[in-house]
Amino acid sequence: MAPSTIPAIRLRRFGLELRRLREAAGMSASAAATALGTDRTNISNIEAGRYGISEERVRRLAAIYECNDPQLVDTLAAMTGGGRRGGWWDEYRGKIPHGLLDISEIEHYAVHLRTLQTTYLPGLFQTEDYARAMFDLIVPKLPRLDVELRVAHRLARQSVITGESPVRYTGIIHEAALRMQFGGPAVARDQLRHLLEEGERDNVTLRVIPFANGGFPMAGDSILYAVAADRHFDTVHMDSPAGPLFFDLPTQLENFRARLDLVEQVALTAEASADFIRTVAKET
Template sequence: MPPTNSPTIRQRRLGTELRKLRDRAGLTATGAASLLGVNQARISMIETGRTPISGERLRSMAHAYDCHDERLIDALAGMTGRRARGWWEEYRDHVPVALIDLAELEHHASAFRVALLIHIPALLQTADHARSLFRAVVPPMRQYEIEHRLTHRMKRQGVLHRADPPLYTAIIHEAALRMDFGGPVVARGQLRHLLDMSELPHVTVRVIPFGTDHFPTSGQSFDYLEGPVPQLDTVQLDSHHGACEFLDADAQLAKYRTVLDRMDSCALGPALTRDFIQHRIQEL
């Protein structure tokens, strides 16, 4: 398969996981190349995601690296092959690359857990709410940039409406329910939409109310996207300059799983959360 100078995040992650397997086996790139009968440059290209590989080649590499975790090997084999062109590719020249990567990750995730403090989760936003957020970005975006961001976000939400949707759990602080972005009319529409989405069998929304005395977070919102096996989970962090940071080191994943578990322990249950949101709508 021909090399690429712009590997997708999925291709890069596959390469990263293969490098981890090689490191655990105590092999240098040169040693791995010798075992596999290729040159060192080929190993480097594979580990940076620039050279696609077949499932058969991946299994040969896993065997050479003495990996016996069949679930992991099967999951990695499912990531091989040529680059798949998803709907997000049409936005590659119109939105930041990190948002293209995020859409691809969401498409392949088996489950989501998200935690937010002052914003409604992107996949649960109405178009009016999202547009009001984009209009407040610093520096200001041009109108066509806002529309590109908006249509991209709306298409991302399709993952929750497909035939085989992932499980989606959102933990939202009460502060997010009181940020009236776009004014009262937009805010009411957003909260009603949040209620409707929380009724879907695969969507769970939970609120952490003001007054909770053991709120376990540094103030940063994040998404935890689960892969087919825990080793392929990914944490996505937002930033003020519009980029996304993706974390996949074992220690990082363990830390954010713990944070989510602690936030979950101090959030209202789904039914009480719906009552809470309904009360907030009546206040507006």
Template sequence: MPPVNNPTLRQRRLGAELRKLRERAGFTVTQAAAHLGVNQGRVSMVETGRSSLSADRVRAMASAYDCADENLVTALSAMTGRRVRGWWEEYREHLPTALVDLAELEHHSTGLRVALAIHIPALLQTTAHARALFRAVVPPLRQYEIEHRLTHRIKRQGILHRDTPLPYSAIIHESALRMGFGGPAVARGQLGHLLEMSELPNVTIRVVPFGAEHYPSTGQSFDYVQGTVPQLDTVQLDTHHGGCGFLDAEAQLVKYRAVLDHMESCTLSGAVSRDFIHNLVQDL
């Protein structure tokens, strides 16, 4: 098969997971190629996501690497096939690759857990609030860049409203709720939107008040994106330059799961969080 140009995040992740299986089996690329009956270049292209694979080929590689985890093998097999052209592909020429990859990652996820200290979660933002944030970016974005980012963000929110809506849990610090991006009217509308979203059966919003003790955070926002099996989970970190960093090493996933669990222990309950937000609206 011809090499895949500009592999998607999903294709790169499949290759990375196959590399992990190879390394866990103690095979070098040369040894793996000999075991599979292919050349070294083919193995390298597979592991960088630049070579298309069939489900049967993935199973053959997993067997060669002595992987006995059937759930993982099934999940990896489901990641094969031709590149899916989702709605996010239309933004590849207009937005940083990481933002497009994030939309793809969310689309294929089975659940999202997010934690934010300064900002409202992107999937819970109103159009007016998001526009105010994009206008504050340094260096300034051009108007057409703002519109591209805005429509991309609003389309991402569709996963919370589709036929099978994504389970979504957000931990929001009180400081984020009190930020007045866009002015009082925009802030009031944003808080009201949070209250509406918290009523959805798939959405949980929990507030960390200023008085919380032992809050385990440095202020960095992150998303924990759940895959079909825990090994395929991904942590997405916001960066100061507006991009996205993706982590998927087992030790990193374990750490961030623990951090989220600890954070949740510092939050108000869902019902009390709604009352808390409602009181903030009344104060505006």
């Protein structure tokens, strides 16, 4: 199979965990290739996320590396061929930046999503008009087709919240994001009403940090922490001017979890947050 030039994030994580197992075993790529009956190039391509391997080979590699974590081995085995099985986001491949597809992928496989938004509202709850107003502000200005593709993709992402097996979602929103009127007052009011409606879902918890509550860790950042079924595969996404950034090293993940826990201590309760959003909506 020809290697992919842009690895999907799940396949990249698959390869990264295999590399970590090999390195923990103190084994070179050449030695691993010899033990598996292949060549070093194949091991390198697998670890770089360029393509997957069969479940049988994953389990053989885990045995070669003397991995004693059966849950991790089972998770890796379940991911085999992940880069070959497409998700709904593949419809947008080659049409929007691949980093946006990676976000869709980590959301799709998450069991819990934790977010912090300080300047705009969570993408999983944005209305069409609000999302379009945001994408219209990108510099240099995007062609109309590119804007509409990104809007359609953002709306499609919301199926992780509204679908048949909705993911658990905990969102922290700063008052600044509630008061930013992307698209003007009418769009902003509709957006806040929609946010209130979505916040009533059993799987959704929305909490607000008012200006009056002062500073908090990661103020100014937009963060998505995707909790995986196996914590080895947790992923953090942050926005940047250069595009999405992803973090997955164990120490990084531990630090992000700790910071989000601290941020939640600053936020209002879900009930008080809903009242706060209603107040902002009336004032908009």
